[in-house]
Amino acid sequence: MNFKTVGVVGVGNIGSGVLASLVLHGIRAVAVDVSEKSLETARAGILQTVRLAPVLRKDAPKLTRNEVLERIAFTTRLEEVSTCEFIIENVTEDWAVKKPIYERLDRIASAGVCFGANTSCISITRIGSATSRPDKVIGIHFMNPVHMMPTVEVIRGQHTSAETLATLNRLLAQLKKEAIVVNDLPGFVSNRISHLFMNEAAFVFQDGLATAAQIDAIFKKCFGHKMGPLETADLIGLDTVVSSLDVLYDSFKDSKFRCCPLLRKMVEAGHCGRKSGRGFHVY
Amino acid sequence: MNDSKNVKDIVRNFINNSINIDALGDDEDLFETGLINSLFAVQLMTFVERKFGVEIGGDDLHIDNFKSVSATAAFVVRKSSGQVA
Ligand SMILES: NC(=O)c1ccc[n+]([C@@H]2O[C@H](COP(=O)([O-])OP(=O)(O)OC[C@H]3O[C@@H](n4cnc5c(N)ncnc54)[C@H](O)[C@@H]3O)[C@@H](O)[C@H]2O)c1
Numbered sequence: 001m002n003f004k005t006v007g008v009v010g011v012g013n014i015g016s017g018v019l020a021s022l023v024l025h026g027i028r029a030v031a032v033d034v035s036e037k038s039l040e041t042a043r044a045g046i047l048q049t050v051r052l053a054p055v056l057r058k059d060a061p062k063l064t065r066n067e068v069l070e071r072i073a074f075t076t077r078l079e080e081v082s083t084c085e086f087i088i089e090n091v092t093e094d095w096a097v098k099k100p101i102y103e104r105l106d107r108i109a110s111a112g113v114c115f116g117a118n119t120s121c122i123s124i125t126r127i128g129s130a131t132s133r134p135d136k137v138i139g140i141h142f143m144n145p146v147h148m149m150p151t152v153e154v155i156r157g158q159h160t161s162a163e164t165l166a167t168l169n170r171l172l173a174q175l176k177k178e179a180i181v182v183n184d185l186p187g188f189v190s191n192r193i194s195h196l197f198m199n200e201a202a203f204v205f206q207d208g209l210a211t212a213a214q215i216d217a218i219f220k221k222c223f224g225h226k227m228g229p230l231e232t233a234d235l236i237g238l239d240t241v242v243s244s245l246d247v248l249y250d251s252f253k254d255s256k257f258r259c260c261p262l263l264r265k266m267v268e269a270g271h272c273g274r275k276s277g278r279g280f281h282v283y
Numbered sequence: 284m285n286d287s288k289n290v291k292d293i294v295r296n297f298i299n300n301s302i303n304i305d306a307l308g309d310d311e312d313l314f315e316t317g318l319i320n321s322l323f324a325v326q327l328m329t330f331v332e333r334k335f336g337v338e339i340g341g342d343d344l345h346i347d348n349f350k351s352v353s354a355t356a357a358f359v360v361r362k363s364s365g366q367v368a
Contacts, residue, residue: 052328054344056321062341148321226320235322283301283326 007081017146
């Protein structure tokens with residue numbers, strides 16, 4: 001059975017990418033955010049992503065503006081996800097924000113519906129504990145830009161059931177994505193490692209060893225990475241990177257996760273990376 | 284006017300400023316050489332639309348239109364021919 005309608009809660013940087021990917025694969029969505037401005041930015045961003053997608057991927061359909069908008073219901077009312085067959089949560093990386101969302105979703109969604117938590121670092125077991133259905137909560141760590149990246153990191157919480165994993169795999173198959181399934185500890189595999197090198201790259205920059213372009217160039221030209229650590233941080237959003245480092249630091253109480261002061265200062269200055277036009281690089 | 288030389292200069296400048304490479308040949312294939320990734324391709328297309336007031340329509344959605352400085356400039360000139368920029 002194919003998924004017809006998926007709920008997407010939180011339509012910021014990554015949530016809008018998830019929406020574009022759903023639409024490109026013929027799945028309808030209910031898009032929820034507390035901020036009207038986020039909803040508007042997401043609408044414009046999704047239209048642009050979907051419109052230009054065929055340039056980057058030969059298999060992407062050419063959809064008209066109306067076809068895109070007709071597939072997504074934008075709303076500020078969380079209750080509207082009650083008809084969705086699966087819910088993907090992408091709100092701000094802060095437990096104080098996520099926890100009440102899961103408590104409400106647990107009441108709103110029918111008993112069989114699974115929740116996919118698109119979090120960078122917060123433990124899936126912890127997220128499950130905010131609901132009465134921890135067996136139906138699973139981590140889906142999408143990569144940016146969502147419609148271009150063929151692989152996602154999937155995280156099994158302590159209580160996540162085999163049926164939930166099978167359900168998610170069906171959804172991912174529809175999105176033509178492959179899962180790498182890992183176990184649960186904060187930061188999982190990807191971010192527990194990547195945030196160490198993004199943070200250290202920020203320290204190296206702060207210490208004046210090299211320019212941002214040079215730091216990124218060493219990763220690209222010497223290590224063969226597609227993107228450097230500072231570009232990647234800019235793409236994720238420096239505010240999200242800082243939040244993730246804070247979660248890692250709190251979770252492991254290990255000083256290796258202490259956030260570089262310059263990163264925090266850039267966020268306070270509003271230089272959050274690509275989404276705000278400026279971070280380590282200018283966009 | 285969106286004349287070829289002018290457009291080429293603007294496009295080359297935009298790419299140079301964004302990806303920081305020393306010498307970019309006008310015919311160098313940006314994608315094949317791995318100089319730019321899909322994110323930058325979207326930035327380039329968005330820039331072209333805003334800067335030159337052209338629209339990338341359904342039939343233009345082809346990577347060949349943006350694969351090099353020359354190709355991008357030719358696309359802009361073709362799209363804006365007959366219209367004063
Ligand atoms: N940016 C990435 O590359 C990336 C990748 C994978 C996962 N994530 C994770 O996804 C989540 C979102 O990250 P982001 O980068 O998109 O952040 P963002 O700040 O761009 O977006 C967060 C969105 O959540 C909304 N929001 C806040 N409180 C809400 C509420 N109570 N109800 C509904 N919406 C609410 C905000 O208005 C905003 O639009 C985080 O947990 C992050 O760790 C991010």
